[in-house]
Amino acid sequence: ADHGPFGGGTNQNTKVEACALWVKRMTETEFLNIQEQMMYDRSVLLDEDRAHCEHDIPQCAEELMQQAAITTRSIFAQG
Secondary structure: OOOOOOOOHHHHHHHHHHHHHHHHHOOHHHHHHHHHHHHHHOOOOOOOOOOOHHHOOOOOHHHHHHOHHHHOOOOOOOO
8 A cells, every 4th residue: 555645635735736836846948858758658759749649748847737646646545
């Protein structure tokens, strides 16, 4: 079981607030690095157009807030 600080539903707001602060402080270079890592993780070729929406790759830092890792509880916390 996941016993981390963001594993339960009671901490969902904390997770969202932490991500919002992270996104607010993120530079363009940092976002591009995160975007590239997400493309690699999802097997999207790095030489492809970064605007491939079917791969659910965020096109700006604010779109990171819509990712399932932020909007949902962890798989271990769901009942």
